[in-house]
Amino acid sequence: MAGNPKLPSNENQWNTWTARHGVSGVTIHDATLTSASTISEKQYLLLQVLWISLPAIRLDLRTFHLETWKQQADELLIKFQSWANYRQSFTNDHILEGTSNVTFSPVASRTRGKISSLERKLREAQLQTPTKSTGNLPGSPEVGDTPDNRDSPFQSPGPQEIANLMYPQTKDEQIVNTALVDFLNALSMHFPEANDWTLHRKSFKAEFEHASFEARTDGYLEDGQSSDKVRALIEVKPMTRRKRRNPICMQEAAQMAAWIKSDPDVGGALNLPGRRLHVSQDRHQIFLIFAEYTEDYWLFKQDATGELSAILLAIALRGHHDANQGSVEQRTSANPSTDIEPEEDTEQPV
Secondary structure, eight states: OTTOOOOOOSHHHHHHHHHHTTOTTOOGGGSOOOOGGGOOHHHHHHTTOOEEEOOGGGOOGGGGTOHHHHHHHHHHHTTOHHHHHHHHTTTSSSOOOOSSOOOOOOHHHHHHHHHHHHHHHHHHHHHSOOOOOOSOOTTOOOTTOOOOOTTOTTOOOOHHHHHHHHSOOOSOHHHHHHHHHHHHHHHHTTOTTSOOEEOOOOEEEEEOSSOEEEEEOSEEEEOSSSSSOEEEEEEEESSOGGGGHHHHHHHHHHHHHHHHHHOOOTTSGGGSTTOSEEEEEETTEEEEEEEEEOSSOEEEEEEOOSOHHHHHHHHHHHHHHHHHHOOOSOOOOOOOOOOOOOOTTOOOOO
């Protein structure tokens, strides 16, 4: 598809995509399916998923029943000096102390060498004086055309060029996976009332009438009750999300669909709002992905927030509560809403 447009975020867009791919009226029950890691656009459309990306500021914790857990997480974290030191490290040149003794240099110093060449080009461009135009020369572009200035010192580097220099793909996906799980457990390890995160790669199999597919995650939030039940999924990638946004989103959607299909948890807490979610890290950026669905239709919604750490601890606290005491909340059904238009380039990491 031209321009690699974002995945459908409303029913009209979904209908357009299904018509273009020739799957209008086709059901997933008789399709030929592959694993979540190799999912095609046709298979993705058969999952009947709408992907809605929102900026961090628009996350309403009440929608996902996390507001009280977020308050509890804030109260727990504020008691630890290591938490305060960790937050201060974003404005200091070094990590003061924390749960882990691993030290990370600030982004500025890590990337200084990589952008030095780019900086030199920019400075050279600023020191040179452009030649004044005396009119159109034979063979020169007419007014209104854009000349090819790829070799010109005055060409400004685009945001993507700078991003590629600052954030190259990591050598191994496992580096990102380990970093994320270590971070998640560092947030919750001091609190026995919070569940633990694991690197265990768990697989889910979605079985339909005459078809099935398997999805394997990079980790999950454990149940804490010596059971196979999962409280949240982990998925990581070594590159930034914008480099392979659609394939990443399609794989995450397939993982979520397989989790729901293989563990419907009828009458259980997993079907309460906000219980089915991904914590996804793409290189250095973390995203929260909440699933909203009814019993016969799935809607997957991408969202994020700026107060990530406390929300992640809140998710672990709530998972422990659900696993140990059960939910006392009245089960509700979340109706898919297909009338929310995504803002341009609003998908943001937390």
